[in-house]
Amino acid sequence: MNPIITVHDLHKNFGDLEVLKGIDCVVEQNEVVCMVGPSGSGKSTFLRCLNLLESITSGSVTINGHELNDPKTNLATVRQDVGMVFQQFNVFPHMNVRDNIMLAPTKVLKLSTEEARERASVLLEKVGLTDKADVYPSKLSGGQNQRVAIARALAMQPQVMLFDEPTSALDPETVGEVLEVMKALAEESMTMVVVTHEMGFAREVADRVIFIDHGVIVEEGTPTEVFDNTQHDRTKAFLSKVL
Amino acid sequence: MFDDFGWENLPPLLDGMLLTAFLVVSSGILGTILGFVLGLTRTGPNRPGRILSAVYIGFIRGQPVLIILFFVYFVLPLMFPAASVSRGVTAIAGLSIYAAAYIAEIVRGSLLAVPVGQSEAAEALGMNYRQKLRYVVLPQALRIAVPPGIGFLVALVKATSLTSVIGYVELTRAARITSNINQEPIATYLIVAALYFVVCFPISLLGRWYERRLA
Numbered sequence: 001m002n003p004i005i006t007v008h009d010l011h012k013n014f015g016d017l018e019v020l021k022g023i024d025c026v027v028e029q030n031e032v033v034c035m036v037g038p039s040g041s042g043k044s045t046f047l048r049c050l051n052l053l054e055s056i057t058s059g060s061v062t063i064n065g066h067e068l069n070d071p072k073t074n075l076a077t078v079r080q081d082v083g084m085v086f087q088q089f090n091v092f093p094h095m096n097v098r099d100n101i102m103l104a105p106t107k108v109l110k111l112s113t114e115e116a117r118e119r120a121s122v123l124l125e126k127v128g129l130t131d132k133a134d135v136y137p138s139k140l141s142g143g144q145n146q147r148v149a150i151a152r153a154l155a156m157q158p159q160v161m162l163f164d165e166p167t168s169a170l171d172p173e174t175v176g177e178v179l180e181v182m183k184a185l186a187e188e189s190m191t192m193v194v195v196t197h198e199m200g201f202a203r204e205v206a207d208r209v210i211f212i213d214h215g216v217i218v219e220e221g222t223p224t225e226v227f228d229n230t231q232h233d234r235t236k237a238f239l240s241k242v243l
Numbered sequence: 244m245f246d247d248f249g250w251e252n253l254p255p256l257l258d259g260m261l262l263t264a265f266l267v268v269s270s271g272i273l274g275t276i277l278g279f280v281l282g283l284t285r286t287g288p289n290r291p292g293r294i295l296s297a298v299y300i301g302f303i304r305g306q307p308v309l310i311i312l313f314f315v316y317f318v319l320p321l322m323f324p325a326a327s328v329s330r331g332v333t334a335i336a337g338l339s340i341y342a343a344a345y346i347a348e349i350v351r352g353s354l355l356a357v358p359v360g361q362s363e364a365a366e367a368l369g370m371n372y373r374q375k376l377r378y379v380v381l382p383q384a385l386r387i388a389v390p391p392g393i394g395f396l397v398a399l400v401k402a403t404s405l406t407s408v409i410g411y412v413e414l415t416r417a418a419r420i421t422s423n424i425n426q427e428p429i430a431t432y433l434i435v436a437a438l439y440f441v442v443c444f445p446i447s448l449l450g451r452w453y454e455r456r457l458a
Contacts, residue, residue: 051366051367053363053366053367076366076369076370076371077369079366079367079368079369080368080369082367083367084363084364084367086360086363086364088358088360090358090360090361090363090364091364092361092364092379093383094382094383094386103368103378103379104368104369104370107370107374107378108368108369108370108374149364152364152368153367153368156368156369
C-alpha cells in the first residue's frame with residue numbers, strides 16, 4: 001500500500017458554517033476514488049482542501065509525505081504533483097490551446113520549449129484535440145475546453161489528478177467525450193479523486209465510492225457495495241433521487 | 244474677430260500646447276508606473292503594503308489636484324527648504340501623484356475583474372505568486388484596464404490646466420497671457436479650445452482603435 005493522499009480529521013469552517021466535520025480518508029496510488037453526495041455536502045470543498053485552494057481549519061492533509069499545513073512545506077512544489085480540473089474549465093483565454101498546455105511545464109518545470117511542445121502534442125493527441133492546437137479557447141465547445149484543461153493538468157505529469165465536477169457545466173452531448181478521456185486515464189492507472197454527479201461513471205470506473213453528506217463521510221466502499229448494497233438510509237435517499 | 248487675433252500670437256499658444264502634451268506624457272508615464280506598483284501592492288499578499296497603498300490611494304483621491312500642486316510648490320519648501328523645485332518639476336510631480344492614485348484603482352479593479360478561477364488554475368499548476376501574476380492574471384487584467392486607462396488620460400489632459408495657477412506656462416496660462424496682449428479673448432479661447440481638442444482627440448482615437456481590435 002502506498003498512500004498518495006492522507007487526510008486526517010479534516011475540518012473546514014466558512015465563518016460560523018462548518019462545512020467539513022472531520023474527514024478521514026486515504027487515497028492509494030493508482031486508485032480511482034469518486035466522491036458523490038448532494039449539493040452543499042462539502043465534497044467540492046474537500047477536494048479543494050487537497051491542494052489548499054481552501055485553507056484547512058483543523059486536521060491534516062498529507063500529499064506524497066508533505067503535510068500541507070506545515071509552514072515548511074513549499075505549497076507550489078507540492079501542487080506540481082497534484083493536477084486539478086475545475087467545473088468551469090478555467091483555461092487561459094489569452095493563449096491558444098498549445099500555449100495553455102505548455103505554460104506551466106516551461107515556466108514552472110523549466111522544460112525547454114521543444115520538450116514542452118512535444119509533451120503538448122502527445123497530450124493533445126490523447127485528448128483528441130491535435131487539430132485544435134492553434135485555436136483559442138473561445139472558439140471551442142465546453143467539452144473541448146475541458147479536455148484542454150485535462151491535458152494542461154497532465155502536462156505537469158502529476159502523481160494524482162483531482163476532478164471537481166468536471167462535467168457539470170457541459171452540454172449533455174459533450175459530457176461523454178470528457179468522461180471517455182477520464183476513463184482512459186483511469187485505465188492507465190492514474191490516481192484520481194473525482195467529485196461527480198455521473199453515477200454511471202462512478203459505478204464503471206471507480207475503485208471506491210465515497211458518499212459525503214453534511215460534511216461527513218456517510219458511507220464508502222466499492223461501487224457495488226455503495227450502489228447495490230447500500231447500508232445507510234441517507235445514502236439510499238440520495239441514490240433514489242439521482243439514479 | 245479672428246482678424247484682430249494677431250497671428251503672431253499663435254506660436255506662444257502652440258508652445259503652450261506642446262508643454263501641455265509634455266505634461267500629459269511625462270506625468271502619464273510616471274503616474275502609470277507608480278499607479279501600477281500601488282495597484283499591485285493594494286491587491287498583493289503583503290498586508291502592510293496593502294494598507295499603505297490603500298491609505299495613499301484614499302488620501303490622494305480625496306484631494307483636489309490644485310491642493311496637491313500647492314502642497315508640492317508652496318508647502319513642501321516651507322517644511323524642507325531643500326525640497327524647493329521649479330514649476331515644471333512641481334507640475335510633473337503633482338500630476339503624477341494625482342494620476343498614480345487613479346491608475347492604481349484602475350489596475351486594482353482590472354486585477355479583481357479577472358475571474359478567480361484563473362488564479363486558482365495557475366496555483367493548481369504549481370505557479371508561485373509572481374508567475375501567476377505575470378503569465379495568467381496581468382495579461383488579462385491589462386486588456387480590461389486599457390479603456391478606463393484611456394479615459395483617465397483624457398481627464399489628465401484637462402487636469403494639466405490647473406498647473407497654470409502655479410505659473411507654469413502650459414496652454415491655459417499661455418491663453419491668458421495672449422488674451423491680455425491682444426484683448427481678443429473670444430478668438431483666443433476658441434483657438435485654445437481647438438488646441439485642447441487636438442491633444443485629446445488622438446488619445447480617444449487610440450482607445451477606440453484598441454476597443455475595435457478587441458472586438
